[in-house]
Amino acid sequence: MKKTLFLLGLTLSLFADKIVVFHAGSLSVPFSEIEKKFEAKYPQFDVIREAAGSRACARKITDLHKKADVMASADYKVIDNLLIPKYAEFNALFATNEMVIAFTPQSKYAEKINQNNWTDILLKPGVKVGHSNPNLDPCGYRSILVTKLAGIYYKKPDFYNKLLGYGDYYSSGEENTKKVIVRPKETDLLGLLEAGAYDYLFIYKSVAEQHGLKYIELPPEISLKSKKYADYYKQVSFKVTGKKPGSFIVKKGAPMVYGITVIKNAPNKKGAELFVSFVLSPEGQTIMKKNGQGVINPPVINGKWTENAK
Known part of the structure; x- marks a missing residue:
């Protein structure tokens, strides 16, 4: 039975739409839990997370031209300074830390x-x-x-x-x-x-x-x-x-604020928008708080946030 379930899960993952998420290392634990909850809610998607320093994440997009759907930074200004306006259209401020x-x-x-x-x-x-x-x-x-x-x-x-x-x-x-x-x-x-x-x-x-x-x-x-x-x-x-x-x-020096965005040329734009919406949702905020981070409620969204993502 366990083997059957494993093979079924493997088969589903092979056909699922990938959502590639570049994110700050400090988000690894809460985003791991968010990934599981999100995939349970939207089994048609498979979240692929890649953790690095926030500026390194942005450089992968701007300098190395690696494909990504979502970028989440431990400092929202990284998105403002390195991604907007060429690579992203909005910045959602959603969490705090110290x-x-x-x-x-x-x-x-x-x-x-x-x-x-x-x-x-x-x-x-x-x-x-x-x-x-x-x-x-x-x-x-x-x-x-x-x-x-x-x-x-x-x-x-x-x-x-x-x-x-x-x-x-x-x-x-x-x-x-x-x-x-x-x-x-x-x-x-x-x-x-x-x-x-x-x-x-x-x-x-x-x-x-x-x-x-x-x-x-x-x-x-x-x-x-x-x-x-x-x-x-x-x-x-x-x-x-x-x-x-x-x-x-x-x-x-400034108060610590995290930001998240969808990349302009995201291969999976719909999946990216759904993932960001989930992170910003009450369920996503509860997971952030459970893992020791403060949240910004409601999130502050700067820039153009598409209607179908709300």
Whole structure:
């Protein structure tokens, strides 16, 4: 019986219309659940998800010209800056998050670190930290913005330079490998943290909770969580690579907002629209909240959103 059901499922998947979804690594867990619920509701579709840093996802579309139906970003501005208007017509703002400092029981000074002393702990000799590549992943440049905000909040103006010291922008390979580990996206760093390759990770709260990590919850002035502190966040900025080689986009501190869109030349436009509608639906929002993310209810949609997708 089980073999029959397996073969039936395999046969259905072979004939199902594929919906290719490029999405931020931090959306992997909730989107896995959304995929299952969506396919149960619409068995004629087969969702194919591909996780990467949000900017890397956009580059696959703009630079590598890979075919995709949907793009979901951990920073809605990635869609605004890299995809609209040539590759997408709208941007649906649907979820929120916040930055934390994650660690394991094996991390150096794990029993002593707290919200008040984490900047001192991270600067201690022998302590290693990890963050994702800011040119590929919003979590990377948000990690840098957090260190800059921490310097202001804790009145430690040299904290960013002492810990990371990249200057105005990051060039791959320039990190102090004795102190810092960098990988393309934040989820690439989880296994290394759990294996003890380094001690502390700048990561989204939802991801830390999904993977059962200990974490330091940061003050709202630092965590990039609250609209209330939008002006405070604007005090810091960092440059990331732009659309053309040698160009840059300035990323200012801002509350964390996720965005999702349908790609203009989507091979499966109808399926893409249905998938995005499901993500934005009450059922989709419930799944996001269950996995540790805040939601924007109702979602804020900027641009042209087709009638048959509503």
